[in-house]
Amino acid sequence: MGERQRTDGISTRRRGATLENAITDAAWEVLVEQGYHGFTYEVVATRAGTSKPVLYRRWPQREDLLVATLARHWRPLDVPPDTGSLRQDALALLRTINAERSRAVVLLRIQLADYFRETGTTFDDLRGRLRPADQTPPFAALVERAVERGELADEPRSARLVNLPFDLLRHDMLMRMGAVPDEAIVEIVDTVWLPLLGLSPHGTRAKR
Structure with missing residues (x-):
């Protein structure tokens, strides 16, 4: 029709x-x-x-x-090409999110406030509806790739740990009401995420 x-x-x-x-x-x-x-x-x-x-x-x-x-208008993020390094993969993904999604993340948090109040749902609930059921979250895909390369040990990791870089970047976007400086992205990866995964910023396994 x-x-x-x-x-x-x-x-x-x-x-x-x-x-x-x-x-x-x-x-x-x-x-x-x-x-x-x-x-x-x-x-x-x-x-x-x-x-x-x-x-x-x-x-x-x-x-x-x-x-x-x-x-x-809010398409799922693509996993970046394999750089051969979890650090470089993570930096590339965060920089893409920062460049392409910062305005939209802030905008939707504000413009959808009435929707969340009316439906009693959250941003995570909505994201779950928009993400294809069979799609692996981008940072989970990066971690799986690193395990396949032998860069990371094949062991259980919580979703909170795996997705931490995106959560921290999103928090900074909301606090700044826009894109964040590149040094903040590097800090998220080098001083927070990689050490929690047991890696040094150089991509080698940290001594414990």
């Missing part, structure tokens, strides 16, 4: 993915500008140049529309 939209006097029909992408693009703009409080079917439909029934047919609940919007 499609719908007609007039552009410069020409009637065009948008269907399927084209229509849904136009709606979720408009919904993202509304979320960024007005937060979840202003994220209504009426406002999104007007911005997308469509009608509320078109939105309701695809997303019966406002939360459904929100998740679809975030899934389109």
